Amino acid sequence: MKLVNLGCGQKYHKDWINIDFFSSNEYVIQHNLLEGIPIEDNAIDVVYHSHVLEHFTKSDGFYFIEECYRVLNKNGIVRIAVPNLEIIVKEYLENLQLAIEGNVEAKNNYKWIKLELFDQMIRNESGGDMKNYLYQPIIENETYVYKRIGSEAKKIRDSFLNKSVINNYDNNEIKLKVSILKSLLKKVKTIIIKIRIGKQKKALTEQELKALKIGQFRLSGEIHQWMYDRYSLSELLREVGFTEIKVCNAFESEIQNWETYQLDVINGEVRKPDSLFIEAKKL
Structure with missing residues (x-):
């Protein structure tokens, strides 16, 4: 085969x-x-x-x-x-209701499932808030998080606890999986040139540099x-x-x-x- x-x-x-x-x-x-x-x-x-x-x-x-x-x-x-969008939404709604009722465990699970739903779509830097969540000194709902995303979370968490340096969220998987797409980066470089020509090669402002950095990241392939x-x-x-x-x-x-x-x-x-x-x- x-x-x-x-x-x-x-x-x-x-x-x-x-x-x-x-x-x-x-x-x-x-x-x-x-x-x-x-x-x-x-x-x-x-x-x-x-x-x-x-x-x-x-x-x-x-x-x-x-x-x-x-x-x-x-x-x-x-x-x-x-x-699985369907399961993410069901988890969100279930934990939302329990959190409203005062369930402490559900409040923590609600925070995590919202990250699953939104973070990989809206983040503007590698790892986003999911990485920050996994880098907390103590994760109150660690079992729930591991149940949701399995070995992926464990690898990141273990790296944090072992004080090893991670520059990218799940660098060996997500960044290698879709990574920096060469064709898109060429477009970004073209935009930079046009901006500089349009401004008579004037240095980019701090806000322009920030926008460029975000744009490059969002074209990198990491986001959903x-x-x-x-x-x-x-x-x-x-x-x-x-x-x-x-x-x-x-x-x-x-x-x-x-x-x-x-x-x-x-x-x-x-x-x-x-x-x-x-x-x-x-x-």
Whole structure:
């Protein structure tokens, strides 16, 4: 079988074709996925990507799913994992009500789930308020946070407790996964040149430099640009042409020998428990 892992970061398997915006080693092909998937039509049995789609705009995401469909052969499977908007909203509403009623535990959980809902969409610097939350000396609802985002939170928290320096939020995953897109940075450089020419090469003001810094960050690939639930993602797959759309969990899959690859589950632990897992076929 030919299997492809898109936007893999450092979560790859040597038996797969692994593609990412930046290559971390010999097993990962470097390619800008905004420009499509560098594979011929009807050539792949399985396409997989985890927590990649939400980093694209809605329109770019549609094109990306079209590309997944194009490279799959007949009866090929696409497997997608994204943050589960439906569950985030349900958690928000439940903890909101309990917090209003005075439940102390719910008040802390409410603070965290609001960050899950908004922070990765609105942050203007790497890590945002989620990083600040995980860097607190004491996290009152640590168990809840770990339950929500699993090993991702543990890695960041352990680094803080061990006093190691982290310059970027989950640098080995999010920044490698979507990273600084070269095509977008070229546009930023063009804007800088135009600003300088327009001001007769006058030095940028402090406010202009701040705006430029924020703009560069928001084009870096770290932020979420769209969110999905089981209905909207199923509709997207259906619109592109996929059939037999099925919501599943991290352990179950139509992909042969799925458990051996340890992409969604590592040593029995779900890597991203906040995920919506969905599969579909090209018939």
